[in-house]
Amino acid sequence: MTVNSKQAISTRNEEMIVKLKTESGMPVIGYICCFAPPELIAAAGALPYRITGIPGADNSAADAYVEPYGCTYVRNILARAVKGELDYLDGLVISHSCDMVQRLYGIWTYYHPLAYSYMFNVPHQLTPWSKRFFKRELGFFKESLEKYTGNEITNESLRKAIDNSNLNRKLIRKLYNMRKEDKPLFEGSEIIELLIDGGTLPAEQFRKVLEEKLAEAENREAGKEPKPRIMIWGSIMDDPSLFKMIEETGGTVITDDTCIGTRVWDKDIPLTDDLYDGLTSHYFENFQCPRTDRGPGVKRFDYLLERAREYRVNGVVGYCISFCDPHKFDYPDLRDLLKKERVPFLLIDDNYSFEPAGSIRTRLQAFIEML
Secondary structure, X not given: OHHHHHHHHHHHHHHXXXXXXXXXXXXXEEEOOOOOOHHHHHXXXXXXXXXXXXXXXXXXXXXXXXXXXXXXXXXXXXXXXHOOOOOOOOEEEEEOOOHHHHXXXXXHHHHOOOOEEEEEOOXXXXXXXXXXHHHHHHHHHHHHHHHHHOOOOOHHHHHHHHHHHHHHHHHHHHHHHHOOOOOOOOOHHHHHHHHHHHOOOOHHHHHHHHHHHHHHHHOOOOOOOOOOEEEEEEOOOOOOHHHHHHHHOOOEEEEEEOOOOHHHHOOOOOOOOOXXXXXXXXXHHOOOOOOOEOOXXXXXXXXXXXXXXXXXXXXXXXXXXXXXXXXXXXXXXXXHHHHHOOOOEEEEEEOOOOOOHHHHHHHHHHHHHHO
16 A cells, blocks of 8 residues: 555656656756755756655665665665666755765766766764855855756845745645644645655645645544644655554644654745855754754754644654664654653654554554553
8 A cells, every 4th residue: 555655646746747857848856865955956947856765665676786784765766766767867966864875876876877966965063164064065066056957056046946945834834733723624644745745846836736735624624533643753754654554543643853844844944145054054954854963962852842842742653764873873862851751752663664564553553542
């Protein structure tokens, strides 16, 4: 069910992006992590496309290139590339979000080179010098895109791209805010499906989808009774399966702390005098990814506790992909902090397949019944 559902979403948007590419002549540049801002890609006159995997799909095509005990998410995407499922991409941008993703860049571009490729370097510590480094890297990325597309990235074109993105952020936050009600009008899985969809669409088209969703949701009737309110925290989640399992076992995902969810959309990109300062603030300082060292102690989780209180969360479900070191290093501290704050926490350790589904569903059901 998971694979078929994800493939249906993927196929629909791939056909759409290929059609846009043919009609407009604009190149399609795929990216995995948004440390390299998709707004810069759009400002260069290209189509940014967030590359996703297909949980549970056969990854054996990647075996000749990377060890089997590596990150299953990375292996999944590499297998898609090897099998030719991503051949519609003209370019590839990969950020150094973790070591395994960086390895993916080297393997992919060596064995299956594209017309354009760029490795976006991201510091691991949050310091004044690292912010200067990140801003300088934005400049190198800008120059690389301009050279490939032949289009200058002006302040006007970049401001327009940021404005388009921020308009979508406002609509997404409105959808999240509607989830604060005791009986929300729609499920959390509906939001994550929209956000997965949105990463593969131009900002203007994504906005239409969001506006239609808001208009449709406002005409719905509220649910019959309140359900346990769950926050999801964890690794990359570009599939709604875990959200749906929680809903099927009696809970409701009221909010999340994931890199396709609130980590990206919770705040606007600041429209600073120097637009690259705003991009640095949003994508490096404010983006709450565990791969960035914010100093010792648990103060780095303050934002998560504030969100839990704001959404009146009853429990947290963590999701860690096998070998995802950044999230697994954060897990013990977060677990202990939530225990101290009397917030129940359940960790799901998965290999990016959501199998065996029965076992995961049983654990979720027991957790929700406890709540």
